[in-house]
Amino acid sequence: MLKSDSPGKRFTWLPVTTLASGMELRIPVHIVTGSQPGPTLGITAGIHGDEYLPLAVVREVVQQLDPGQLKGTVIALPVVNPLAIETQTRHTTTDMLNLNRVFPGDPHGWLTEQLAAVVCEQFLPEIEYLIDLHAGGAQPIVDYVYIQNDEGMSRAFGFPALYRPAHPYTGTLTGVAQDHNVACVVVEMGGGMLENDLYLARGVRGIYNVLKYLNMLPGTPEVPEQQTVVTEMSVIRPHKGGLLYPGVKFEDIGTVVPRDTLLGTVVSPYTFDVLEEIRAPYAQNLMILLRPAITKVHPGDYAYMVADAASA
Ligand SMILES: [Zn+2]
Incomplete structure (x- = not known):
């Protein structure tokens, strides 16, 4: 107990x-x-x-x-x-x-x-x-x-x-x-x-x-005037690993970006070739998870999460 x-x-x-x-x-x-x-x-x-x-x-x-x-x-x-x-x-x-x-x-x-x-x-x-x-x-x-x-x-x-x-x-x-x-x-x-x-x-x-x-403390919750509820969300996983260069920045989290916005670029750490460009999949993409710095990324890793803003 x-x-x-x-x-x-x-x-x-x-x-x-x-x-x-x-x-x-x-x-x-x-x-x-x-x-x-x-x-x-x-x-x-x-x-x-x-x-x-x-x-x-x-x-x-x-x-x-x-x-x-x-x-x-x-x-x-x-x-x-x-x-x-x-x-x-x-x-x-x-x-x-x-x-x-x-x-x-x-x-x-x-x-x-x-x-x-x-x-x-x-x-x-x-x-x-x-x-x-x-x-x-x-x-x-x-x-x-x-x-x-x-x-x-x-x-x-x-x-x-x-x-x-x-x-x-x-x-x-x-x-x-x-x-x-x-x-x-x-x-x-x-x-x-x-x-x-x-x-x-x-x-x-x-x-x-x-x-x-829950009335466990006095007062009322401080909630923003607008909250967005989405029902469709994608985890975007790169097919290839390497160095992931950001296409979006910290300031973009919570914002909506259009289809095909470059979210990030996977680059080979050996040859420096571009292995993959990761782009926003929906017509309107609410940015939920991103990598704002140069990071290493595994094939299939959590690179980005975007919500379909049309499902809001
Ligand atoms: Zn967790």
Whole structure:
């Protein structure tokens, strides 16, 4: 049991298993208990180990929250996959699994499946609401919020671009949380070590917005006048790897560009030949994820995400 009756802040661990080295694998947990009764909001970060900004957002929120103002409880897991954070990888390198594709996990399965099972058995039953924070990883930068089973809560986070997927990924934490009747928001923000201050502030404001929306804090959410909800989105993956030179800049995220706009150029690091030009696929393309700097790109990697603005 993570929740307690006494107001204040508490830190504890969820033990998972013993690693081959003998080190204990455990998930850190921050609990902020409000002075008045109310619902329980879970916040997760670090499910993917190459996404650091969400950790900083959780740190800020846990430090700033005043239990005297709070109704209910916030349970925050800033590092859901400590092994992936250690190696700065999307997957757990020990078993090569992506934690956010193996929920609800298996207590008798691989390491990452055991990790997922602990989260599902010991964290999910305690919460009614969940914000799962992600970022663009080590190189891309990203900016949108998923609409899942509570559109009002997703809108309240206050980001300008929202995405309602027709076919959600299977094996995600929020997919399983919804089966437990937990209202969920997935946030994709920042990454690429760019514009950290901006995204840190926006992430913290988003969580405060949701706390206000849920009446766990006084006040009303600060939401932009215009929010765009899209239903069609493409992940654009280059066929060939190499150096990816940007055709679009950070300022272009959240803007609409016309068909065939040059998003980026893949160049051979050996011959310097142009291997591929990546162009915008829709008549009107809302820029969701991009790489604003020269980066290395793998064949099939996340190079860009664009939404069909006509689906808004
Ligand atoms: Zn992620």
